[in-house]
Amino acid sequence: MKFPDFPYSRPDLEQQEIAFRAVLAELTAADGINEAIAAVEQIDLIRSGVATAYNIGYVRHSIDTRDEFYKAEKEWFDQHLPATEAWRMDYYRALLDSPHREALRAHFGDQLFHTAELSLKTFQPELIEDLQEENKGYSQYMQLKGGAEIELDGETYNLSSITPLEQDPDREKRKAASSAKWGWYAENREEIEGIYDSLVGLRTNMARKLGYDNYVALGYAKMNRTDYGPEQVAVFRDEVKRHIVPIAQELYRLQTERIGVDRLHYYDTAFQFPDGNPTPKGEMADTIDAARKLYDGLSKETGDFFRLLEERQLMDLEAKDGKATGGYCTYINDYGAPFIFSNFNRTSHDVDVLTHEFGHAFQVYSSRHQKPMEYNWPTYDAAEIHSMSMEFFAYPGVPDFFGDDADKYYFNHLAGAMRFLPYGCAVDEFQHLVYENPDWSPAERNAAWKRLEAEYLPHLDYSDMPHLDAGTFWQGQSHIFGMPFYYIDYCLAQICAFQFWLKDRQDHASAWADYVTLCKAGGSRSFLQLVELAKLENPFEAGVMEKIAGVIRERLGELQ
Template sequence: MSQLTFPDFEYARPDLDRLETAFHAVLEALKTADSLNDASAAVEQIDSIRASVATAYNIGYIRYSIDTRDEFYRTEKDWFDQHLPRTEQWRVDYYRALLDSPHREALEQHFGSQLFDSAKVSINTFRPEILDELQQVNKLSSEFTQLRGGAAIELDGTTYNLSSIAPLEQVPDRDKRKKASTAKWDWFAQNRQRFEDVYGEMVTLRTEMARKLEYDSFVELGYANMNRTDYGPAEVANFRRQIQEFIVPIAQKLYDKQRERIGVDRLRYYDLGFRFPDGNAKPQGDPAAIVAHADKMYRELSTETGEFFQYLQDAKLMDLEAKDGKAPGGYCTFINEYQAPYIFSNFNGTSHDIDVLTHEFGHAFQVYSSRDQRPMEYNWPTFDAAEIHSMSMEFFTYPWMEGFFGPDTEKYYFSHVAGAFRFLPYGCAVDEFQHRVYDNPTLDNDGRNAIWKEMEAKYLPHLDYSDHPHLADGTFWQSQGHIFSVPFYYIDYCLAQICAFQFFLRDEQDHTGAWADYVKLCRAGGSKSFLQLVELAGLENPFEDGVVERIANRMRERLGV
């Protein structure tokens, strides 16, 4: 029997009326169940109904991402934007039934407490009164994706998109770097008003949703939407304080070393992506050669990863190369009914191509490892824990980097570790920016840009935008998609990076033990909360005072600053 491939996966718009009727029938069975067996069977049936909707959405979203100009899947994406929010009521009704079930104690023993902890956090994230706002936010999010996906950046008679212009921002010739980077940011400047207005509308709509749900601000609702069951804004603020105190000074030394290394008097915005005077580390070979070496790498890393990467290739569950009309960025998603992860990316000839094959593969390996977890909430952990899998996989694959980079391997190692380290202040800037914005939702566009300038001064004091008026106005945040589409999903990367650094340091001392804990973490999926998963993997809690400082000092030694 031949392998079923992604192009063969069947897409059909879900009949929400029919599914809603079926859902309510099963929900009633859950409420009136006579035994644990009957109640758990109802949970599994509800999973099946919800999985069918998720499957259709993800197949359609992937095909839309691959070509945002495809009229059929663009129409389907618009339809989901309009109609998917009604299924939020299903989720809330389901969670309420779980919490009120006479078999709750037995169900909690059967499925574990995380489902019920999540239900308690999520139960007040939807009411029918916010349906209109959800639909409008979805529409705006799609407009943002289409705007970025359709970017046409003219440079020297050639048209680039946001992915394909990136290599030109990393060339040794400084004038050419400046020209390419200026062209990109000029495109953002030309579309600035719409970017700002889209976000302003989103902030207003999200704040109105929070008001209707009786939260003090969208910050609380945002945290509930992120399913954060064991920490809140206070813990995150303390974490950001530690990053500012212990990471920012080291990051500034890294930037100063970079300035000296590439021989410039000041690091300008068009210098940041250029790391070495003879050019950045670049992968060798075309995309087919890169995938071939990745296949070898994963076969040698472990039996599980080897078999899984082969499956991704055979089932055509990756779309890696940049193309016109393709949405920018990269992601991994999961097609429930096929139990198939999917990796989406935009290869552009930079080291980022390899980072995607490790980072997104880490996500895919995790969800595939926990695909049999029930209920479906346990297929994925919360975003904070999920990023541990992806970022740690980047380090576990270090022994095979020479096959990608050849003589540039040492440059890649340094750039990758330094880049991960320097990301932490930026991630905190994005997070605090969002807190400030949603705490002050009546600010206008200039007010939000002023907050971003404060964040740059606090976390990213090396930035020099003095020769680009658009960026000097505090607009860099408008290029960060998470701010628009997934509010408060960013500090997760920072928390996970501190955990991934721990796996990196452990792997150097004891690969077998570190890898075993990593696989255990992947198989646990979302069956535990973030801090419980951190403990399961034998990692230190990144919120605890002293942990960031210890990691910072150990990584500083490796970076030589």
């Protein structure tokens, strides 16, 4: 069945809960391990049905945020889905209290029980109303961005379609485009800051109801981080400051010389080469043809999988008016179907996002048979290893994607990965500061971001854009609003993805075999256990980042 034909109906949560609790009683009363396993699998089926309906509706709402039917369905789920958290917590309690606990652990593995123990620290029924409001706030932010209309030179753009203009070789044109985009954010600043202020208050309130001092520990628990905490992440950020920020600043210095400006302004940073950034050849169909050729050549399983995505229409890639911004991959459980969402705008980012989200999709498809459903996806930190590593495994396809711009893309992609790490760490440290100081005003939050820019991104010059000069750049980062503490996962995974790239250069067959093993494992292990399974070095260990940085600096010198 193709995605447009997937039937959608709003789930009857009252009936689903009756069925769920009947099976939960069977789990509690199970005489033997076989009955207990069967109950766990039946609970999975019920939860999977609810998740399937939600994800079909979410995708269709993302594709057209103006569609009144799916907008209403998204609002309904925002209101009612938090109540199902109570089901999940009761299920986890039953697992942990089961007389067959050790036998269930032997059958399903430790990770389910670690997840259960940590999740029980994140919820109580009194939080349902707060969770509903949290969903509502994030949806409000995304709908605001999805409906952006930016006027420039008699044309109307959205936040995705204006991006190519920000990379125009004519400096005045890219300045006009960037000014128009950030002018939209300036016009909506009060509403955006109000949404975030409300979200910080809600999350802080939930944390205090659960007995936490602030939202930081709760945020980590909700991310299911079982083998590291804020202390290790702080050390990681310091390593980035020490080993990566100097390389990134050197890259910005070289960019300044390369494009012939005296200083990089905010409208220059996306423009990398004096004759233009690398651009995919042809039209969107040509990019898809190149991707098909790439994945046919990479392995039989990737070739077959890409064709499955095409044939079942499990991708929506082109930027359109009313479409939500950004890109993602989700999973429609009952159909075993990943879905890739993107906003192609004829920049190199099209290839970055397609290969990145293909990595997510390939992983969840590879682990779709994992049970329980907690194991379909790993935690976000591990999940980003699959996506970011796939960007490097896609290097053989770069000449077909970019033609004569291939070498520019290789340089820009590797340099971009290095430039990203300081930004990603700034986002993470910003969120720690915000939730450690929940009573800050919007102005104080902006001042904190401004200080972090000076540490991680000192090249930035917003002197002719008062809005950004006030420390508001973070307001365009959706993760900050919808997924607190997510962003460091990209940084951790980037260090792991660099390792896959280095392994692939030495021995492709071995590197690919380790990658497939990692994908098939899904979420059956914790982050650091999956890192070990993939034969990668722990990104928190001293010396790992320094060693990787040295090799990448050398390779960038060759490409430069």
